[in-house]
Amino acid sequence: MKKSASMLVLLLFLSFVLVSLPQIGVVKAESTIYIRADGTVEGTDKIQRDGNVYIFLGNVSIDVSGVDGIIIERDNIVIDGAGYCLEHLEKPTAMTSEDGIVVDGQNNVTITNVTVHNFLYGISVELSSNVTITKTTITNNHGGYHAVGSHNNSIIDNQIINNNNGIELYYSENNKVDLNNITANSPYGIRMVNASENIVSNNIISKNGWGIYINYGGGNQIFGNAITENNGWGIMISSSNSSRNNNVIYRNNFINNQVSEGLQVSNQWYFGPESNKWDNGEEGNYWSDYTTRYPNATEVDDSDIWNTPFFINEYNIDHYPLMEPIQVIPEFPSWILLLILLSVTVAIIVLYRRRLSKNQG
Numbered sequence: 425m426k427k428s429a430s431m432l433v434l435l436l437f438l439s440f441v442l443v444s445l446p447q448i449g450v451v452k453a454e455s456t457i458y459i460r461a462d463g464t465v466e467g468t469d470k471i472q473r474d475g476n477v478y479i480f481l482g483n484v485s486i487d488v489s490g491v492d493g494i495i496i497e498r499d500n501i502v503i504d505g506a507g508y509c510l511e512h513l514e515k516p517t518a519m520t521s522e523d524g525i526v527v528d529g530q531n532n533v534t535i536t537n538v539t540v541h542n543f544l545y546g547i548s549v550e551l552s553s554n555v556t557i558t559k560t561t562i563t564n565n566h567g568g569y570h571a572v573g574s575h576n577n578s579i580i581d582n583q584i585i586n587n588n589n590g591i592e593l594y595y596s597e598n599n600k601v602d603l604n605n606i607t608a609n610s611p612y613g614i615r616m617v618n619a620s621e622n623i624v625s626n627n628i629i630s631k632n633g634w635g636i637y638i639n640y641g642g643g644n645q646i647f648g649n650a651i652t653e654n655n656g657w658g659i660m661i662s663s664s665n666s667s668r669n670n671n672v673i674y675r676n677n678f679i680n681n682q683v684s685e686g687l688q689v690s691n692q693w694y695f696g697p698e699s700n701k702w703d704n705g706e707e708g709n710y711w712s713d714y715t716t717r718y719p720n721a722t723e724v725d726d727s728d729i730w731n732t733p734f735f736i737n738e739y740n741i742d743h744y745p746l747m748e749p750i751q752v753i754p755e756f757p758s759w760i761l762l763l764i765l766l767s768v769t770v771a772i773i774v775l776y777r778r779r780l781s782k783n784q785g
Contacts, residue, residue: 455488461497476501480508480538486522487513493524493543499531505538505560512542523548524565527555535560545570546587549577557582568609571596579604590632593619602626609633613655616641624649626752634660635681644671647704650752651688652679658688661700674704677749679712687736688713699739708734708742710749723747 457467459478465471470484471494478501486493493510496503503525510524524543527533532554539561540546546562549555549571561583562568568587569579572594581603584590590609593599593616601624606613611633614624619641626648629635635655636646639662651658658681659673681688688711702708711734715721721732734742 454484454486456486456491457484457494459494459496459498459501459503463498477504478502479504480506480510483509483511485511485513489514490521492522492526493540495526495528496530496533499533501532502534502536503538504536507537509539509541511540514542523570524562526550527552530555534558539563541565549574553577556580561585562587567592570594571599575599578602584609589615591615593617593622595619597621599623600625604628607631611656612637615639616644620644628652628752630655632656636660638662638671642670646671646673647675648750648752649676650679650749651676651681653681655681657681657684657690660690669699671700672704673700673702674709675707675746675750676709677712677752678709679749683713686713686717689736702734702736702740702742703744706744708744708746710746711742714745 524540534556541564545567546565555577613632630653635651636659658678678688721730734745
């Protein structure tokens, strides 16, 4: 019995170590680190190259004012943070140039599994394409993810929390922003300026100054997002050029955002039928204040759609408002992995004890 109990304690400890080990590392202060075009790493011994994959061996701290963290000069590579952290030891200001990871003029770069904080921009991407940011935490930066003139990139399954701005797309097209937790950024959760044909889907967008802000952007698809919990505006669209509208916004939850003029969204400039669309012709959005505005609305033929359109202004109308919130794909936090490991450990011990009892019998 004592032996079984000792084994249980040992297995539980090993499960905890397996989850926690990637987060433990020696902090070492650095200046700017370079991934050179020839594949070499300069400026640190905390990043190991394995072919085209560059793996963190520990936490990396930048202690020189006015310099960037990691500058990538090579195409077709993966930066794997292995659960470690890239940080700047001094909080930057808008007047300094201290970006965490810089991708400038590159193609096919993946950044994954790293925490980036305390920089001007956590990750800065300029004039680059096919860049993927995934399973990364970007927090406590002046700006989170910042892209200029960059196309066909993916920002998928990240934690973008407590930055001044969460995601910024400037003059960037055909990017995908999907499955992210974009929370407590101010003033903007997502800001798109002259950014067109982008997809923003399945994100949790909450407690930001503005949930989504679009300025001079057209043809963007915004769907499947939970835009909730006191964003200043759920979505604000500001454009004085009708040719840059025609964004399509549908199957989103607008829940308990701060309101002005009785609305959780705003379109400051609007035009004729080619303005923005708040449904896809079959389904619109869920509005938590719908029944307050339309207390006599009823359902259309068991469709889960209200019979009264949701009026924003004369050219911006949700014709098919949803009666129930959509289900946004949930996150998968690390504590669930620990719970799974513990459950497996307990199951192994139960089987072991049953087998031991059977053999003794």
